[in-house]
Amino acid sequence: MSQRIKDIAAQLAEPIVTRMNLELVDVEYKKEGKNWFLRVFIDGENGVDILDCEKVSEALSAKLDESDPIPGAYYLEVSSPGAERPLKTAKDIARSIGKYVYVTTYEPIDGEKAFEGTLQDFDGTILTVEVKVKGRAKTVEIPYEKVAKARLAIQF
Structure with a gap:
């Protein structure tokens, strides 16, 4: 279930970040305590700032609301992968x-x-x-x- 949600979120996020000349680095969906978190990590040629994260978050939130792939409540977080960015591919x-x-x-x-x-x-x-x-x-x-x-x- 968790992998399916990650895959759907990645499919929805990819065109959004591409349109903004950014890159989708990673997506994770996991439970911490009693809360579920959908975390989307983005990066760009010169890094990303809070405004980039906000724009991606708003656009992705609308797409997630439209397709509603996640049962129950969750928190959406969009951020930079940080200085120790994972090299996934x-x-x-x-x-x-x-x-x-x-x-x-x-x-x-x-x-x-x-x-x-x-x-x-x-x-x-x-x-x-x-x-x-x-x-x-x-x-x-x-x-x-x-x-x-x-x-x-x-x-x-």
């Missing part, structure tokens, strides 16, 4: 070449399952990440099919 990863990332894998690579460093390259099948190990730069090649999660990271 191969396209997201390709656009992040040169950026600092955090990647976890389903199985160990060189004995590790978590990698944080600069994404050097992505050819569609292999992510090449430069990580620091005891102060030395090391290049790690991560097969895309072994990526459990990837996101942008803040470098300290």
Whole structure:
């Protein structure tokens, strides 16, 4: 049920954000305490501001009211994915070449399952990440099919 609602919300949101020259990053529908939340994350070439979120929220709210895919009450939240934006698709990863990332894998690579460093390259099948190990730069090649999660990271 939850996945179906996420899919419907994404289908309704996609043309709205595209029309505004924005990108739909993610949609989540989950219960927190006794309340349900439909969260829509958007981004743009130069980020998004509160006005972008408000416009998407108003347009999406009207579409959701029209099609009424969600039984019961819920809160609609539209926001930026933040500085540690998830990289959900191969396209997201390709656009992040040169950026600092955090990647976890389903199985160990060189004995590790978590990698944080600069994404050097992505050819569609292999992510090449430069990580620091005891102060030395090391290049790690991560097969895309072994990526459990990837996101942008803040470098300290």
